[in-house]
Amino acid sequence: MDAVIIAAGKGTRMRPLTERRPKPLLPVGASTLIERTMGQCVDIVDRFVVVVGYRADDIRDAIGTGYEGTPVEYVTQEEALGTAHAIGQASEVVENRFLVLNGDVVVDDTLPRELADADGAAMAVQPVENPGAYGVVETERGVVTDLVEKPDEPPSNLINTGVYAFTSSVFGYIDETEQSPRGEYEITDTIGRLLADGRAVEAVEYDGVWRDVGRPWELLDVTDIALSDLDTQLDGTIEDDSHLHGAVVVEDGARVRSGAYVEGPVVIRSGADVGPNAYVRGPTVIGPGVRVGNGVEIKHSVLFSDAAVGHLSYVGDSVLGADVNFGAGTVVANLRHDDAPVRMDIKGESVDTGRRKLGVVVGDEAKTGINTSLNAGVRLGVGATTTPGESVLTDRL
CATH class of the missing domain: 2.160.10.10 (Hexapeptide repeat proteins)
Known part of the structure; x- marks a missing residue:
């Protein structure tokens, strides 16, 4: 199994901290954001595929060709066109089932393992008190039935954490995904195509730590x-x-x-x-x-x-x-x-x-x-x- 780690964004909301470094290389504890994520996967994957873009050479120099004995390959997202587009850059090197994680999201050690142990396509969902501020996931007997982005009347209290597992068949659905109104290729639209085609997407419910490090003070949160x-x-x-x-x-x-x-x-x-x-x-x-x-x-x-x-x-x-x-x-x-x-x-x-x-x-x-x-x-x-x-x-x- 591979782990595809998305580390291509500019992190403009984190400025000035990201003026001279990509966000995944921001320090957290005695490590960096991306190394923390890789450390949580190193025992369950055979290879890392890192999607780079902004200041790509900084990430290559910091991580190198291997992490704790596990090979690392790099693919480049030349233009920031959304999460589905970023994942799609790995289509030439990934052939089997793989995890998808963001290089700037902090979760517990347990989550990558839970997704790896699921069958086929899977996504991590988390119950929250204010689901309307997120992408909301509807489920039935542990399977995703619908995704709704920031609804006024949320149909459930489960949100999409942005952590996934897919088989290589997802790349065909990514190719068919159209640009959203904001000009990006959204992985949630790709998942919608999977569901419309009768493909099952397992909902892995998770109630642990989940922090998307998008603004400067959130670096203090993940340090805690x-x-x-x-x-x-x-x-x-x-x-x-x-x-x-x-x-x-x-x-x-x-x-x-x-x-x-x-x-x-x-x-x-x-x-x-x-x-x-x-x-x-x-x-x-x-x-x-x-x-x-x-x-x-x-x-x-x-x-x-x-x-x-x-x-x-x-x-x-x-x-x-x-x-x-x-x-x-x-x-x-x-x-x-x-x-x-x-x-x-x-x-x-x-x-x-x-x-x-x-x-x-x-x-x-x-x-x-x-x-x-x-x-x-x-x-x-x-x-x-x-x-x-x-x-x-x-x-x-």
Whole structure:
């Protein structure tokens, strides 16, 4: 069995984090989104077929030709024309039954196995309280009978999770699928053709974790998930008078200096240097080569590789891209005075994040001057800068 992993999209809603990397390579725990997905399938598939597009070479370089002993092949979706179109790119290399997973969706380890164990075509469905916001699936005795996209009156509480198993016969139905009104070839339309032709599609009901990582703050959500079962592993250098509590990973080559106080779950990647006298609260990932200086507090955040937070700074509920440099005294606000959910601008629209606490999202190589104040929900673009003592209240992209 193959696993076809879709990893071709631009991830525009995740910007600035995806300006210089494809979304599937965003870090989650001690891995990346796509590697987490591959790790969940490696024991049940014989080969990975990765559908690449945006920054395809980055994915090829990161994953290579094999993952934990399982071969990896690549096919290219030159133009983003929908999920069915992406799956169709694998038609020349896939001959047998195969799984379909997205490189930016986080699920439990059990789901790929459940789909693999099903017969023929199958799709994962999940019960939710507000099905009208999703594609709703009707079933009868465990078999899909209909799919309806965001109905006003949902016929069931089961939604389509976008995780499938197909036989190679699906490629013929993909070829017959017409473009939707939004100009894409939708896999749900393909499934509709299967059903109309009398083909059975098994509904695999699933009630575990399901997160579609589409917006920047959702990287914090999946970090929570990834670190929820973290086991302590202390392979790096931990100086005397450091204090580590809860589940903490200090990778080989990382250093925790004297006076640092770390409350897990926290992952400190190889080459990172924390302290002295720093306070790190989880769930947090301190990426490879990151520098967390004296008197710095990091709380519930993800710091990409080689970021640096100078002394006497505070970073809370935030995502900092690679090579970001926060000048001394930089302070992130992560809570509105009116206690309402923090809003963030996504593709020109102010979006309610649903998060009471949310700090900032910072693109690669951004730099702040000393004593900069960053307001809750602000985004700084790739290479953005601030001046000493500046208060930044709106996005700077």
